Amino acid sequence: MKRPLGAQISHMLRDRGVDVIFGIPGVHNQEMYRGIEEAGITHVLARHEQGAGFMADGYARATGKPGVAYVITGPGLCNIMTPMGQAYSDSVPMLVLSSCLDETQARRGQLHQMKDQRAAAETVADWSCQANSAAAAYGLVERAFEEFALSRPRPKHIQVPIAQLEADAEPAPFPNQDGLRTQSAALDVAPVLSLLNISKRPLFILGGGARSNLWRQILTQLGAACITSYAGRGVTGVGYPLDFGAVLARPGSADLVASADLVVAIGTELAEVDLWRKALGPVPNLVRVDLDPEVLSDHHRAAVKLQADAESFARALWAATQEAKPATGWQPDEVAAARARWRAEVDAERPGIVPVADALRAAMPADTMIYSDMTQFAYAAKEVWDMAYPHHWHHPTGFGTLGYALPAAIGGAVARRGKPTAVIAGDYGFHYTMQELGVAVELGLSLPIIVWDNGKLKEIEDSMVGSQIAPNAVVARNPDFCKLAEAFGALSAAPETLQQMQQAVRAAFDAPVPTLIHVTPDIL
Numbered sequence: 097m098k099r100p101l102g103a104q105i106s107h108m109l110r111d112r113g114v115d116v117i118f119g120i121p122g123v124h125n126q127e128m129y130r131g132i133e134e135a136g137i138t139h140v141l142a143r144h145e146q147g148a149g150f151m152a153d154g155y156a157r158a159t160g161k162p163g164v165a166y167v168i169t170g171p172g173l174c175n176i177m178t179p180m181g182q183a184y185s186d187s188v189p190m191l192v193l194s195s196c197l198d199e200t201q202a203r204r205g206q207l208h209q210m211k212d213q214r215a216a217a218e219t220v221a222d223w224s225c226q227a228n229s230a231a232a233a234y235g236l237v238e239r240a241f242e243e244f245a246l247s248r249p250r251p252k253h254i255q256v257p258i259a260q261l262e263a264d265a266e267p268a269p270f271p272n273q274d275g276l277r278t279q280s281a282a283l284d285v286a287p288v289l290s291l292l293n294i295s296k297r298p299l300f301i302l303g304g305g306a307r308s309n310l311w312r313q314i315l316t317q318l319g320a321a322c323i324t325s326y327a328g329r330g331v332t333g334v335g336y337p338l339d340f341g342a343v344l345a346r347p348g349s350a351d352l353v354a355s356a357d358l359v360v361a362i363g364t365e366l367a368e369v370d371l372w373r374k375a376l377g378p379v380p381n382l383v384r385v386d387l388d389p390e391v392l393s394d395h396h397r398a399a400v401k402l403q404a405d406a407e408s409f410a411r412a413l414w415a416a417t418q419e420a421k422p423a424t425g426w427q428p429d430e431v432a433a434a435r436a437r438w439r440a441e442v443d444a445e446r447p448g449i450v451p452v453a454d455a456l457r458a459a460m461p462a463d464t465m466i467y468s469d470m471t472q473f474a475y476a477a478k479e480v481w482d483m484a485y486p487h488h489w490h491h492p493t494g495f496g497t498l499g500y501a502l503p504a505a506i507g508g509a510v511a512r513r514g515k516p517t518a519v520i521a522g523d524y525g526f527h528y529t530m531q532e533l534g535v536a537v538e539l540g541l542s543l544p545i546i547v548w549d550n551g552k553l554k555e556i557e558d559s560m561v562g563s564q565i566a567p568n569a570v571v572a573r574n575p576d577f578c579k580l581a582e583a584f585g586a587l588s589a590a591p592e593t594l595q596q597m598q599q600a601v602r603a604a605f606d607a608p609v610p611t612l613i614h615v616t617p618d619i620l
Contacts (some may be wrong), residue, residue, distance in 0.1 A: 098264040099180050099267075101233060101260055101261050101265040102126075102127025104230065104267055106132045107135045109137065109164060109237070110135040111225060113378065117140070117164045117166055118140045118142055118155070119140075119141075119145075119167055120141065120142055120166075123168075127262050128193065128261060133144040138237040138510075144285060145171075145172050145176040146503070146529060147532040147535070149165055150502075150504045151178055152164060152183075153183050153507065154505055155508065155510060156189050157188060158508040160189075162190060162241065162246050166193055167193075167194045169194060169207075169487050172194060173194045177216065180192060180251045180499045180509040182495040183250065184369060184531050185494025186493055186494050187305065187551065188563055189244040189399070190250070192217070192254070193254050194213075194256075195258050196257055214226050217255075220251070221251045224581075227256045230265035233278065234269060236252075236581060242609070243523065245274060248388045258369070277409075280402070281406045282412055285409065292318060296423050297321070298425075299321050299352075299356035299359050299360070300322040300359075300362065301322070301323050301325070301359060301360070301366070302323070302325070302328040302364070303361070303363040303364020304325060304327025305364065306560045308406050308407045310411065313332050318422060319424060321426040322336070323342075326478050326491060327364075328342070328480070328482060328486070329342050329481075329482070330483030338426050340352065340434055342478060342479055346438050347373070349377070350375075353377035354377045356379070358380070359379045359381065362386075363390050363406045364386075364522055369493050369496075375395075382397075382398040382399040383402070384402070385402045385406065387403065423531060443477050448617050449472065449476040453481055455597060459597070463488070464516040464517065465489075466517075467491075467500070467501045467502075467504045467519055468497065469520065469612055470522070471524075471525055473546075473548035498525040498528045499526075501519045505518070505545075506539070516542075517541075519545040521546070522547070523551065523577070526577075530580065537585040537609050537610060541609070542604065543611070544613055545581075547577055548616075549574065551616075552569040552570050554570075577612055578614055583613075585609060590613075591615065
């Protein structure tokens with residue numbers, strides 16, 4: 097049947113596996129809402145488009161499926177551009193669909209008018225395109241999903257003129273046959289295998305793109321040590337004796353890298369936000385495995401470069417190393433001593449956080465999916481908190497946006513109904529998106545929200561003091577966070593001891609609504 101294009105788009109998305117859309121309706125994009133319920137899609141109404149974008153991001157990270165958001169022309173699109181930038185830097189599949197004005201060159205003064213909103217969105221997206229016909233809209237949606245499956249996942253933006261959304265259109269074509277990604281084979285891993293065969297101290301660096309459950313078996317078979325990026329934590333589980341942890345950002349990790357005779361980096365950019373230094377360190381042999389050619393051509397200048405997805409590479413490498421003799425250059429005592437030294441450094445740099453993080457970890461189920469914000473608590477915890485499962489701690493690493501944790505966790509909790517999800521936010525960053533508490537209450541999410549309140553922008557204050565700048569703009573008046581949560585209909589707790597905090601966290605996972613848990617440094 098013919099129906100307005102806006103409705104047909106929702107049906108097309110449903111045919112491609114979309115079951116949740118995050119967004120805010122308006123007079124410009126209301127036709128996109130005509131088909132949502134009819135198609136059987138759940139819509140989550142955010143309180144701000146920034147929240148909708150982070151929810152889509154959190155949903156995508158929890159499921160591996162694209163997160164989808166609907167927004168209006170102009171300010172709606174501008175508001176979601178920050179989450180799009182975050183999704184771009186952290187390789188998150190997100191599809192943003194917006195309305196746009198039919199004519200902007202010959203008319204001025206229209207509602208929500210921008211000079212060029214498509215170009216604005218393109219600055220934070222993989223691509224941003226306008227669909228001037230139903231066929232174009234369908235083709236762009238198809239292209240987006242194909243690229244999500246086959247290439248490095250990043251946000252896409254499609255805008256459709258209002259008149260096109262309102263115009264009747266034929267249904268979208270049925271989903272096409274999924275594209276098949278090229279798989280690594282024995283021949284592809286041969287250059288890496290030849291280096292591994294002569295290596296005595298092989299070191300693997302596993303990033304967020306290292307998606308395989310074979311890495312622990314591979315490392316054990318090879319006698320290889322490993323370091324993970326923040327996004328790669330949990331890929332080997334807990335307790336692998338040659339796992340140095342998420343310590344790439346520790347200055348001493350450069351010496352560790354230099355002590356290896358082979359470094360194999362899988363699914364990591366080795367970017368500034370991974371290393372916090374310009375170079376990885378002096379590496380005799382560096383192997384890079386990544387889906388993105390741009391990563392392979394960067395300044396680290398690897399000796400061996402393979403364009404491949406980590407899963408197929410891991411399978412091929414595992415098959416090729418079944419008869420390999422483990423290297424003997426690494427010893428568990430060496431790894432344990434380094435981990436203890438770096439843990440002490442973290443505790444000294446940000447005093448008081450490590451014991452609170454330890455207590456929180458003990459109170460949470462091992463399969464809890466955590467969404468953290470830009471806060472000192474998360475910066476320290478990520479270095480000392482071992483994860484039992486991969487891709488279970490999500491942080492706005494690249495773009496570094498404040499306000500990420502709460503809405504992203506809402507998206508994750510929607511995707512993981514019945515499974516534990518938690519929020520870790522700082523007091524200042526929580527201000528950015530605290531209005532999304534209303535969404536979490538409406539949805540009845542059993543969500544512990546830990547707000548670490550040190551009463552200031554402490555990380556910025558420390559940086560200013562270190563640079564001999566008077567820290568005169570780092571303190572903001574906070575509300576009574578517990579009363580604020582209760583005003584939204586959430587529960588709250590203000591524990592005075594670590595034991596009370598643990599009790600509050602455990603109770604929050606079983607509560608019918610979210611629980612804000614207000615924690616200050618005085619808890620120690």
